Amino acid sequence: xxxxxxxxxxxxxxxxxxxxxxxxxxxxxxxxxxxxxxxxxxxxxxxxxxxxxxxxxxxxxxxxxxxxxxxxxxxxxxxxxxxxxxxxxxxxxxxxxxxxxxxxxxxxxxxxxxxxxxxxxxxxxxxxxxxxxxxxxxxxxxxxxxxxxxxxxxxxxxxxxxxxxxxxxxxxxxxxxxxxxxxxxxxxxxxxxxxxxxxxxxxxxxxxxxxxxxxxxxxxxxxxxxxxxxxxxxxxxxxxxxxxxxxxxxxxxxxxxxxxxxxxxxxxxxxxx
Numbered sequence: 572x573x574x575x576x577x578x579x580x581x582x583x584x585x586x587x588x589x590x591x592x593x594x595x596x597x598x599x600x601x602x603x604x605x606x607x608x609x610x611x612x613x614x615x616x617x618x619x620x621x622x623x624x625x626x627x628x629x630x631x632x633x634x635x636x637x638x639x640x641x642x643x644x645x646x647x648x649x650x651x652x653x654x655x656x657x658x659x660x661x662x663x664x665x666x667x668x669x670x671x672x673x674x675x676x677x678x679x680x681x682x683x684x685x686x687x688x689x690x691x692x693x694x695x696x697x698x699x700x701x702x703x704x705x706x707x708x709x710x711x712x713x714x715x716x717x718x719x720x721x722x723x724x725x726x727x728x729x730x731x732x733x734x735x736x737x738x739x740x741x742x743x744x745x746x747x748x749x750x751x752x753x754x755x756x757x758x759x760x761x762x763x764x765x766x767x768x769x770x771x772x773x774x775x776x777x778x779x780x781x782x783x784x785x786x787x788x789x790x791x792x793x794x795x796x797x798x799x800x801x802x803x804x805x806x807x808x809x810x811x812x813x814x815x816x817x818x819x820x821x822x823x824x825x826x827x828x829x830x831x832x833x834x835x836x837x838x839x840x841x842x843x844x
Contacts, residue, residue: 610661614671615680617646692737693764699724703772715743720759749780753791770796774804
């Protein structure tokens with residue numbers, strides 16, 4: 572899984588929180604010049620906007636030897652063309668080492684936003700007093716096993732309750748045994764500040780390393796959290812049912828049509844944004 576994909580997962584539904592967070596306000600107000608604060612805010616907005624719209628932000632070379640300098644710079648040019656004189660002044664007259672355009676600076680902005688969102692989700696998880704961990708794995712391009720750690724909890728509103736499932740962290744692992752995975756999950760939750768004594772549920776697939784009743788992850792976690800009940804992760808059950816049903820040609824064609832419709836809707840939504 573690429574870093575851009577991870578960014579999309581973490582920020583798609585939490586983008587507005589970036590501009591409202593007190594931590595971000597301190598980040599932008601760390602220097603005295605308010606003009607610089609406005610410029611940094613616009614640059615951060617353009618970078619995060621490209622990240623949350625499922626489009627790349629970096630430059631790339633096209634087949635005809637022309638260079639596309641990326642959606643991030645395109646968004647800045649759009650703001651300038653709409654009459655943003657402050658940003659135009661910054662682009663034209665600021666030295667290169669103070670433009671905030673380098674990949675290193677942009678990656679730092681994304682990391683800061685990630686920490687802010689992650690801390691907020693951890694606080695919500697702890698406030699819920701009980702939660703379940705949801706874990707799955709994927710292999711990246713370097714054939715490294717990556718573990719996706721999510722939590723499920725209930726939040727209380729003024730007149731209703733809502734069930735939340737949030738992504739917390741993705742971390743690599745070298746040895747995918749049940750005990751090693753279980754220890755990594757507990758260590759990851761603790762390092763993030765999650766109160767593991769509130770862990771009351773576990774949701775994984777049916778792999779032996781996860782669901783094994785002797786050395787699986789569920790048993791390792793139950794050793795320290797006896798109330799953490801393991802259940803087969805419902806989305807994985809649905810996936811298995813769809814895979815089995817796809818042996819029927821009519822169902823397979825129907826699912827292909829649904830996939831195409833969803834893809835087109837997603838494209839239209841991104842264009843509308």
